[in-house]
Amino acid sequence: MSATETAAGHGGADGGLGVAVRGLVVRYGSTVALDGLDLTIAPGAITGLLGRNGSGKTTLLSVLAAFRRSTAGVVLVDGEEPWENERVTEQVCLIRESGDVASDASLRDTLRLVAEARPTFDPDLAGALMDTFELDPRARPSKLSRGKKSAFGVVVGLASRAPLTMLDEVHLGMDAPSRYAFYDALLADYAEHPRTIVVSSHLIDEIQRLLEHVVILDEGRVLLADDADALRSRGATVTGPADAVDAFVAGRRAIGRRSLGRTAQVTLYGSLTPDDAAAAYAAGLELGGVDLQDLFVDLTSKDGKEAAR
Structure with missing residues (x-):
C-alpha cells in the first residue's frame, strides 16, 4: 500500500477519515486558488488550517467536502474521491463562515433535517449545545444575528459528529465567551468521540491549544505542515x-x-x-x-x- 493510500485509508466512523491530496489545482477563471497543492491530514486528530486571506483555505475545504470540483490533481478522503460519492460525503461535514446553514425552517426542524442526513448525528449533544449558546429552537436561521448563526453552525458541526468535520472560520461574529464555550465543547466531545477535525481560523492565539497538527497555506500551496509541538520547537x-x-x-x-x-x-x-x-x-x-x-x-x-x- 502506498503512503498516500495509508494516509487516506479507511478510518471509518470510529477514528475519523484520513485525507490525501496530490497536485491539487483549482481555478476560478484566470485565478488559480490552489496551485499543485500536496497535503496529508492524519485521521483521528485536530488539525489547524492556517493561512492569510486568499491563501486557499476555503477552496481546499470546499473540495474535500465535494462542494467544489477540482480542476486537476488527486483528492482522496478515506481513500476515495469525494466528488459525487455519497458514501464519503455523508461522513463529511463542512461548516463555513457564520454558520452556513441555509434553512427557512425553525432551528428545531433544521436539526431534524440534519439528523436525517447524518448517520452519526447526536440529538442529545445538539440539545445541550443549544442551551449552551442560548439558542431558541423556535427561531429561524435567517432571523438570527451573525453571532447566533455562527453558534448554530457550531451546534450542527459538532452534533453531526462526522468522521471528517471541518469548521471554516465558524467562530466569526461570536463574542469571546461563546468562542471559548465552543473550544471547550469541541475538546470535550472530541475526547469522547475521536474523529478528524479541521479548524480554520485567524484567531490562532485562541485555537492553538486545540491543535495537534498545523498546516499553513500560502498562495495556494502548503508552506509548512507539522505537529503543533514540533512546529513550536x-x-x-x-x-x-x-x-x-x-x-x-x-x-x-x-x-x-x-x-x-x-x-x-x-x-x-x-x-x-x-x-x-x-x-x-x-x-x-x-x-x-x-x-x-x-x-x-x-x-x-x-x-x-x-x-x-
Whole structure:
C-alpha cells in the first residue's frame, strides 16, 4: 500500500477519515486558488488550517467536502474521491463562515433535517449545545444575528459528529465567551468521540491549544505542515543589544525582526543546540520560545516565506 493510500485509508466512523491530496489545482477563471497543492491530514486528530486571506483555505475545504470540483490533481478522503460519492460525503461535514446553514425552517426542524442526513448525528449533544449558546429552537436561521448563526453552525458541526468535520472560520461574529464555550465543547466531545477535525481560523492565539497538527497555506500551496509541538520547537526568539543579536543570528534562518531603540528581537526558524544556547547566554542574550501565532505571522511574511523554504 502506498503512503498516500495509508494516509487516506479507511478510518471509518470510529477514528475519523484520513485525507490525501496530490497536485491539487483549482481555478476560478484566470485565478488559480490552489496551485499543485500536496497535503496529508492524519485521521483521528485536530488539525489547524492556517493561512492569510486568499491563501486557499476555503477552496481546499470546499473540495474535500465535494462542494467544489477540482480542476486537476488527486483528492482522496478515506481513500476515495469525494466528488459525487455519497458514501464519503455523508461522513463529511463542512461548516463555513457564520454558520452556513441555509434553512427557512425553525432551528428545531433544521436539526431534524440534519439528523436525517447524518448517520452519526447526536440529538442529545445538539440539545445541550443549544442551551449552551442560548439558542431558541423556535427561531429561524435567517432571523438570527451573525453571532447566533455562527453558534448554530457550531451546534450542527459538532452534533453531526462526522468522521471528517471541518469548521471554516465558524467562530466569526461570536463574542469571546461563546468562542471559548465552543473550544471547550469541541475538546470535550472530541475526547469522547475521536474523529478528524479541521479548524480554520485567524484567531490562532485562541485555537492553538486545540491543535495537534498545523498546516499553513500560502498562495495556494502548503508552506509548512507539522505537529503543533514540533512546529513550536522549530522557532526561537533572540533578544538583546542589536549588535550582539546580529552577530549571533548571522548565518542562521531569521524569519522576523523587531527593534526598540538599541534592543532587537529576532525570530529564528530552526532548533538551537545546547552549545548555541550557551553561546547566546554568554553574549548576554535572552532566548525565548515562539507561540504559533507569532511563528505564523513571521513565516507568512515575505522574508519569512523565503527563509522557511
